[in-house]
Amino acid sequence: MRVVVVSATSVIAVACVKRLAETGSHEFVLVGRSKERLAVTANDLGLRFPASKFSVELVDFASTSSIGSMVANLSKSVIDLVLVAQGSLTEQKKASADLAYLWSELELNAVSVAVVAEAFAGVLATQGFGTLGVIGSVAGDRGRAYNYSYGASKALLENYTQGLQQRFGSSEVAVCLIKPGPTATPMTTSHAGKMADPNDVAKVIVAGLLAKRRVIYAPSLWRYIMLVVRLIPFAIFKRLTF
Numbered sequence: 001m002r003v004v005v006v007s008a009t010s011v012i013a014v015a016c017v018k019r020l021a022e023t024g025s026h027e028f029v030l031v032g033r034s035k036e037r038l039a040v041t042a043n044d045l046g047l048r049f050p051a052s053k054f055s056v057e058l059v060d061f062a063s064t065s066s067i068g069s070m071v072a073n074l075s076k077s078v079i080d081l082v083l084v085a086q087g088s089l090t091e092q093k094k095a096s097a098d099l100a101y102l103w104s105e106l107e108l109n110a111v112s113v114a115v116v117a118e119a120f121a122g123v124l125a126t127q128g129f130g131t132l133g134v135i136g137s138v139a140g141d142r143g144r145a146y147n148y149s150y151g152a153s154k155a156l157l158e159n160y161t162q163g164l165q166q167r168f169g170s171s172e173v174a175v176c177l178i179k180p181g182p183t184a185t186p187m188t189t190s191h192a193g194k195m196a197d198p199n200d201v202a203k204v205i206v207a208g209l210l211a212k213r214r215v216i217y218a219p220s221l222w223r224y225i226m227l228v229v230r231l232i233p234f235a236i237f238k239r240l241t242f
């Protein structure tokens with residue numbers, strides 16, 4: 001398989017690459033904004049998985065021309081699987097007080113992901129097959145006071161991927177929305193509470209991508225937790241603090 005991993009320095013994305021590399025020899029293109037961090041990641045993965053190939057590709061997530069050239073460059077060969085992982089856990093208090101910060105967070109978490117997904121969707125449409133996995137979050141399932149700026153970005157990705165799923169409904173192109181629950185990565189180091197192991201999360205994500213599931217909660221239990229959260233009547237929800 002030829003696999004493109006966008007924002008390949010993400011701990012969840014790297015765990016997914018490792019999981020895939022355990023299943024066979026694949027060709028991975030690691031895409032990101034930092035040449036140095038990508039090189040370290042590619043080098044480490046190359047040593048662990050000598051049967052697979054790893055190359056790197058730079059992108060500026062704030063530039064449509066950079067995203068366009070990266071996708072055009074990578075689409076010269078067949079792409080079997082794309083994973084889009086960039087994201088930042090927006091600090092809600094800061095976002096409420098600093099509109100420039102809010103703007104940049106919404107741009108990264110919603111706009112850049114949608115633009116990257118759209119560009120790769122075009123490539124898969126031309127090929128007539130392939131899987132596009134987009135990392136959203138359980139936070140997108142219901143707006144909550146403590147993280148609605150981040151949650152709203154992830155909710156946009158839900159609507160976006162639903163549209164893509166309908167567009168490709170009767171074709172061999174699959175679009176999967178991945179919704180991790182709280183997971184122990186650099187993004188959550190300053191956050192309290194129980195965190196899932198990224199390798200456990202990656203197992204669920206990779207199984208879901210290979211099975212072309214439309215929505216992948218990881219760990220799977222979050223499907224039921226968020227169902228309950230969505231069903232709580234607003235009269236009760238407004239008094240809750242989680």
Ligand SMILES: NC(=O)c1ccc[n+]([C@@H]2O[C@H](COP(=O)([O-])OP(=O)(O)OC[C@H]3O[C@@H](n4cnc5c(N)ncnc54)[C@H](OP(=O)(O)O)[C@@H]3O)[C@@H](O)[C@H]2O)c1
Pocket residue numbers: 007008009010011012013032033034037061085086087088089108135136137138179180181182183184185186187188
């Ligand atoms: N960890 C969780 O609890 C959790 C839960 C639900 C969803 N998610 C989602 O999972 C995805 C991966 O996150 P992770 O948990 O693996 O965290 P992570 O290890 O901190 O990875 C974050 C990734 O986003 C990139 N990134 C962060 N800020 C950026 C910016 N301003 N501009 C460009 N790239 C930026 C990072 O690139 P650099 O290495 O270049 O900084 C890195 O590749 C994200 O979409 C996140 O929202 C995570």
